[in-house]
Structures are given as structure tokens and as C-alpha cells.
Amino acid sequence: MEANKKNKVKKLGSGSIEEEEVENDKGMIRKGPWSVEEDVILSNYVATHGDGRWNALARSAGLKRSGKSCRLRWLNYLRPDVRRGNITLHEQITILDLHSRWGNRWSKIAEHLPGRTDNEIKNYWRTRVSKQARQLNCDVNSKIFRDALRYVWMPLLQERLQSNSQMEHPNATQAYSSDSSSSASLGIQQFCSESDQQVMSNHGVLVHSIVEDEPGICPSMNNETFEYTNIPLGDSGDLMLESLCNNDDNIYGFCHDFVMTLE
DNA sequence: AATGCCTACAACCGCACTGAA
DNA sequence: TTTCAGTGCGGTTGTAGGCAT
Numbered sequence: 001m002e003a004n005k006k007n008k009v010k011k012l013g014s015g016s017i018e019e020e021e022v023e024n025d026k027g028m029i030r031k032g033p034w035s036v037e038e039d040v041i042l043s044n045y046v047a048t049h050g051d052g053r054w055n056a057l058a059r060s061a062g063l064k065r066s067g068k069s070c071r072l073r074w075l076n077y078l079r080p081d082v083r084r085g086n087i088t089l090h091e092q093i094t095i096l097d098l099h100s101r102w103g104n105r106w107s108k109i110a111e112h113l114p115g116r117t118d119n120e121i122k123n124y125w126r127t128r129v130s131k132q133a134r135q136l137n138c139d140v141n142s143k144i145f146r147d148a149l150r151y152v153w154m155p156l157l158q159e160r161l162q163s164n165s166q167m168e169h170p171n172a173t174q175a176y177s178s179d180s181s182s183s184a185s186l187g188i189q190q191f192c193s194e195s196d197q198q199v200m201s202n203h204g205v206l207v208h209s210i211v212e213d214e215p216g217i218c219p220s221m222n223n224e225t226f227e228y229t230n231i232p233l234g235d236s237g238d239l240m241l242e243s244l245c246n247n248d249d250n251i252y253g254f255c256h257d258f259v260m261t262l263e
Numbered sequence: 264a265a266t267g268c269c270t271a272c273a274a275c276c277g278c279a280c281t282g283a284a
Numbered sequence: 285t286t287t288c289a290g291t292g293c294g295g296t297t298g299t300a301g302g303c304a305t
Contacts (some may be wrong), residue, residue: 031274031275032273032274032275032298033273033274033299034273053289053290053291054290055289055290056289056290066275067289067290067291068275068276068290068291069274069275071290071292072273072274072275073273073274076273076274077273104293104294104295105293105294106293106294107292107293107296116296118292118293119272119273119274120272120291122294122295123271123272123273124271124272126271126272126295126296127271127272128271131270135290147286155282157286228278265285265305266297266304266305267303267304267305268302268303268305269301269302269303269304270300270301270302270303271299271300271301271302272298272299272300273297273298273299273300274296274297274298275295275296275298276287276294276295276296276297277293277294277295277296278292278293278294278295279291279292279293279294280288280290280291280292280293280301281290281291281292282288282289282290283287283288283289283290284286284287284288284289
């Protein structure tokens, strides 16, 4: 959002307006949205003198802002390498994957998404992922939701990413198999009972764990092929899970609802 | 057109950690 | 060893803009 799009203002009795300022022991400190002028001052100052020592920087630059505010503004908005725009499918998969390993370690997750800030990732999680949990009436930290993320949502994103890249590069060699029977090994065992897995085995579905819970390793960052286990989805978006987990209506229902809320 | 609700995201807050004095 | 300023992180809040009614 552009700095000048919204200005938190304090209406005065006279009808004039002014930016919010708060008096503290260091003088008047401005709060609220940054103006274009402030952005220019901060950017120029950092370009000339470098960043760090934010409190001193704020004073030297003549900004009526706290050091914290300057730092945040620089890191989350003004930094030249900050990426703006929608979170891509690939980035979504990475976020879901890393969050499943590390939880709310936003800055750690952000390290693996060049140009994205922890704030942006946190916002994505709260607005998109938490919303999903709300729609399904379950806790975002519950096991079933976490499993659904990993074994339903991520494969779905993966499938979309795959079909997008296929449309863009129809002749390119695929990095992963489009054969659902091989990509479908599915950590489905997370959802299914042993007898279900036996059924899967009988149907020739390979069951293995692909994504290791190894801290610090991100499949997207070390050129490993994405191989998230995949619950195969038909053209209608319906789940073959029905046939695989046909003795557990609750799980099938949950997964079905999950996919439906993603549409 | 007006109103209210919802979403996305920028920004703030409090706390914890770190390193220098 | 203690103190304190600076910094980083995660949680929360405020609000512009979009959308439905």
C-alpha cells in the first residue's frame, strides 16, 4: 500500500488536520503512516550513511520517528530488494511447508523467500491460512488442519503450479511426474488407518515419506524437486481419497470441505 | 447512492536477546 | 556483574478499499 494512500490523522476542533504526534522524553515522536517526504528522507539517509543504529539515525536524519519505526519502514517497505505483489504459488507452497516445520518463525521463513518480509508472510498466514481454518471451524494449530494443509492444500497448489508451468512451457521437461499414481504416494497415511494403507498398497500406491522434517532444509532452496505427496484430484476437484478412506467419512468430509473452501 | 461488513496489509507494541560500557 | 541502548521477533491493531446489500 502506498504511503500516501492512507494517513492516520487527528482532526482538530478548527477543522484542520495534523499527523498524530506523541510527546515522549525525546520530544515529539510521529506515529502512524509514513508520508512520502519521510520515505524520501529515510531512503536518502540510508543510501548515504547506511542502516543500523536506528535511534541515532532517526535523530540525525531529522525524522520525528522512533528508531524502531524507521527500521521497520526500511525493512518492510523502502529496502530496494523488497518484493511487492501477490504471493506466488511457489511462495505459498514454501510458506506452508516451512510453517509446518517451524511454526510461527516468520523471520526464519522469510529468509527462504527472497524479497519477502516476515511481516508480509505473517499477514499472508493470518489472512489466508487462518481464514481457511475459520471456514472449516477448526483450530489453525489442530492436527487435522495441519495435516490438511500438508496433504491436501500443498499438493493442490503443487498441481496448480504444475499446470501453470505446463501452460507456459508446454515442451519443457517436467521436474516431477504428472502421473498421479506415482506422485500420489501421499502422506495419506496421516489420514488413513493401517487398513486403508493396505488398500492403497493393494492398489499399487507407493507409500513413503518425502519431505523430511529436517530443520534448515528447504526443498525450494536447494534445488530438490518438489515432491509433496499428493492426494490425486479429479477434474472436478473431487478426491480419490473417497475410495482410499471410504471407511472414514469424517476425514473424507473434512478434506472435501477443505478443497471446496479453496476453490 | 448509502451503509455496513470484510479483507489485506502497514504499522505499532511488548518482550526477549545481545553486546558494549 | 550489572545496566542499558539497540535490535529482532511475534502478536495485535487500525484503517483504506473492495464488496454485498
